[in-house]
Amino acid sequence: MHKGRLEAFSDxxxxxxxxxxxxxxxxxxxxxWAALRPLAPAFSSYVLSFVYxxxxxxxxxxxxxxxxxxxxxxxxxxxxxxxxxxLVPFVTGxxxxxxxxxxxxxxxxxxxxxxxxxxRALQAAIIARQGRxxxxxxxxxxxxxxxxxxxxxxxxxxxxxxxxxxxxTLYVLVAAxxxxxxxxxxxxxxxxxxxx
Amino acid sequence: MHKGRLEAFSDxxxxxxxxxxxxxxxxxxxxxWAALRPLAPAFSSYVLSFVYxxxxxxxxxxxxxxxxxxxxxxxxxxxxxxxxxxLVPFVTGxxxxxxxxxxxxxxxxxxxxxxxxxxRALQAAIIARQGRxxxxxxxxxxxxxxxxxxxxxxxxxxxxxxxxxxxxTLYVLVAAxxxxxxxxxxxxxxxxxxxx
Amino acid sequence: MHKGRLEAFSDxxxxxxxxxxxxxxxxxxxxxWAALRPLAPAFSSYVLSFVYxxxxxxxxxxxxxxxxxxxxxxxxxxxxxxxxxxLVPFVTGxxxxxxxxxxxxxxxxxxxxxxxxxxRALQAAIIARQGRxxxxxxxxxxxxxxxxxxxxxxxxxxxxxxxxxxxxTLYVLVAAxxxxxxxxxxxxxxxxxxxx
Amino acid sequence: MHKGRLEAFSDxxxxxxxxxxxxxxxxxxxxxWAALRPLAPAFSSYVLSFVYxxxxxxxxxxxxxxxxxxxxxxxxxxxxxxxxxxLVPFVTGxxxxxxxxxxxxxxxxxxxxxxxxxxRALQAAIIARQGRxxxxxxxxxxxxxxxxxxxxxxxxxxxxxxxxxxxxTLYVLVAAxxxxxxxxxxxxxxxxxxxx
Numbered sequence: 207m208h209k210g211r212l213e214a215f216s217d218x219x220x221x222x223x224x225x226x227x228x229x230x231x232x233x234x235x236x237x238x239w240a241a242l243r244p245l246a247p248a249f250s251s252y253v254l255s256f257v258y259x260x261x262x263x264x265x266x267x268x269x270x271x272x273x274x275x276x277x278x279x280x281x282x283x284x285x286x287x288x289x290x291x292x293l294v295p296f297v298t299g300x301x302x303x304x305x306x307x308x309x310x311x312x313x314x315x316x317x318x319x320x321x322x323x324x325x326r327a328l329q330a331a332i333i334a335r336q337g338r339x340x341x342x343x344x345x346x347x348x349x350x351x352x353x354x355x356x357x358x359x360x361x362x363x364x365x366x367x368x369x370x371x372x373x374x375t376l377y378v379l380v381a382a383x384x385x386x387x388x389x390x391x392x393x394x395x396x397x398x399x400x401x402x
Numbered sequence: 403m404h405k406g407r408l409e410a411f412s413d414x415x416x417x418x419x420x421x422x423x424x425x426x427x428x429x430x431x432x433x434x435w436a437a438l439r440p441l442a443p444a445f446s447s448y449v450l451s452f453v454y455x456x457x458x459x460x461x462x463x464x465x466x467x468x469x470x471x472x473x474x475x476x477x478x479x480x481x482x483x484x485x486x487x488x489l490v491p492f493v494t495g496x497x498x499x500x501x502x503x504x505x506x507x508x509x510x511x512x513x514x515x516x517x518x519x520x521x522r523a524l525q526a527a528i529i530a531r532q533g534r535x536x537x538x539x540x541x542x543x544x545x546x547x548x549x550x551x552x553x554x555x556x557x558x559x560x561x562x563x564x565x566x567x568x569x570x571t572l573y574v575l576v577a578a579x580x581x582x583x584x585x586x587x588x589x590x591x592x593x594x595x596x597x598x
Numbered sequence: 599m600h601k602g603r604l605e606a607f608s609d610x611x612x613x614x615x616x617x618x619x620x621x622x623x624x625x626x627x628x629x630x631w632a633a634l635r636p637l638a639p640a641f642s643s644y645v646l647s648f649v650y651x652x653x654x655x656x657x658x659x660x661x662x663x664x665x666x667x668x669x670x671x672x673x674x675x676x677x678x679x680x681x682x683x684x685l686v687p688f689v690t691g692x693x694x695x696x697x698x699x700x701x702x703x704x705x706x707x708x709x710x711x712x713x714x715x716x717x718r719a720l721q722a723a724i725i726a727r728q729g730r731x732x733x734x735x736x737x738x739x740x741x742x743x744x745x746x747x748x749x750x751x752x753x754x755x756x757x758x759x760x761x762x763x764x765x766x767t768l769y770v771l772v773a774a775x776x777x778x779x780x781x782x783x784x785x786x787x788x789x790x791x792x793x794x
Numbered sequence: 795m796h797k798g799r800l801e802a803f804s805d806x807x808x809x810x811x812x813x814x815x816x817x818x819x820x821x822x823x824x825x826x827w828a829a830l831r832p833l834a835p836a837f838s839s840y841v842l843s844f845v846y847x848x849x850x851x852x853x854x855x856x857x858x859x860x861x862x863x864x865x866x867x868x869x870x871x872x873x874x875x876x877x878x879x880x881l882v883p884f885v886t887g888x889x890x891x892x893x894x895x896x897x898x899x900x901x902x903x904x905x906x907x908x909x910x911x912x913x914r915a916l917q918a919a920i921i922a923r924q925g926r927x928x929x930x931x932x933x934x935x936x937x938x939x940x941x942x943x944x945x946x947x948x949x950x951x952x953x954x955x956x957x958x959x960x961x962x963t964l965y966v967l968v969a970a971x972x973x974x975x976x977x978x979x980x981x982x983x984x985x986x987x988x989x990x
Contacts, residue, residue: 211413211463217799218417221806226422226814228880230429233818233887237895256880260873267799282581285456292424292452299429307433385870407609407659414613422618426625478777481652488620488648495625503629603801603855610809618814622821674973677848684816684844691821699825 209276212284216266219288223295224259227252230299248302251314254377255298261384262291262321269325272342273332280335283328290321311373312366318377319359326352355380405472408480412462415484419491420455423448426495444498447510450573451494457580458487458517465521468538469528476531479524486517507569508562514573515555522548551576601668604676608658611680615687616651619644622691640694643706646769647690653776654683654713661717664734665724672727675720682713703765704758710769711751718744747772797864800872804854807876811883812847815840818887836890839902842965843886849972850879850909857913860930861920868923871916878909899961900954906965907947914940943968 301310362376497506558572693702754768889898950964
């Protein structure tokens, strides 16, 4: 099976997710600054989710770049990742409209956590297909950054019920950590290209 | 006519269907667990439909993979399939918001049935173009799995009025049956590649 | 400029138009047949619009197939066509929710008319770029079918205020007329391929 | 990294933005001309935004055409541009539903301004990658048109609070100025193709 159509389909889904989120920004009634102010939390969560979806698109791009063949396991792992991503507009609206209340903030973190878990499962499916000695396996290594992210999401979920703002700070921190595209795969590609 | 644009268009429509379904998950009023609980049936039907659309994308992929040329009949058979798929978000919302009430559950089954019927019609259109001795005709054979699915949908629709949960169980069963991508086409491709 | 990206963009827009129309089918309150019955006009107009968008995608496909180069005029003619197509979900909802009332039915016809006018303008822009002796110019000829469609739309718009159902019948008639993909371009391509 | 997937993703996002804007055109209650009249401002702002998104797609097309390689900075500059574009449906609805009230009109101008700023940042990122002597750098030159647009947006934002209609006139003026695709890149390409 060819990876091109998997990439095209994933790009389509991610492009739609990142764009329909704006439909959760309800046009306010009233035309003065007071009417706009209640939108601030919804807008902030929109920005955070936009960055997260952008990061996932970016890294998904790198992940499939390192893939040659696609089988049933990779295909469903990919759909599993897209499933959790597809819930981002919902939890973004839920958290934003409720001004970062505890439960919505925890649920937002849960969707981030499951996105991270399913991303790592997709990564594992690709490595399983390519073998332990593959380019991607070498590039990912022990995946410290991936594991740290999951730990920070779990911490964020727990903290949501004590201090939602601290939880959101953790989510922002993880986003910042991944903001730069994953250079490990690029570096591994370059190493391989060099003469031994 | 080239099949590439048909694939791209179908991928686009399926990607949008699978993603806009989330817009039927209305952000709840209230921020405690009690506010989330009524969402459970809507979320369950969302998951079921996500898996169904994923299965269709996957098998559609295989079906067109085995196609070389595209004519008017294939083109309209494909649009006919996309038409029934496009109704999935509507019946998903209808069934989920009404907590699996009889009529919505039957209607959900009806859209699954018509999707299955139109998928088989597309399959037949491709085989008609390629001839009875074609790869796809051999791979599909008597299509026992396809016929069984249609029978189970019909049973589910009838059962909806007696026991909606039994109907949903049947729909889940068919999804489980198709979860694994259709290996028949892959196997037939491999057989052909082997020396006689 | 390459026509590939114009095709991909148009496909994307048309795929979204044909899919978001379903969002105008509002999930009914109530779960019995009486709750579904008021949806019948909305559903009918959904089916008609789905077929129309399918026809446009299909013929747009043929039109660009016969195109080699894309300049500013073709690009904006194409966006002009997409603009009128993008209004189809709006007039579909307007006509369907108001059970084919006179003004909504006339407005629906007006959007069909402007889609037809802009399609012919795109056709003219492509012929202008290729020259009068081009393949497309020969295939289209005097474009009797195109002119007849426009006349029937105008008749439909006028009739909407006397008998909306007669107007809708005319719209269905034009759709039936175009249902078969435009064979003229295919035939012209075949003629050219034959030795003189 | 390959620019193809960046183009495809951007096309997808822009296609969705230009199409979901129509969802802000709410189907009116009532079926006479009086029911349609209040839609006029919403429709006007829809047309203006459609033309703007069309212009961005068009020029984005030219910009990436002149690009060979894509790195992290270009990727995030592109997402930054898409972020501001993704807010266009929101401000279009806000300005249209409030019949060009001062604050919504200023906010609309602000999103246009930030789109322009982020477009120029993307342009700068591409030139930085290619070097000062590159084709794009030569084509853009001192970018008088780009700077003038930003100035007119700023003027429009300020004028919104005195005379919103004057502000909208400025926005229309900038759109008219960019309506013709950016010939500078095409001309530079042609110059390079000529023998010295």
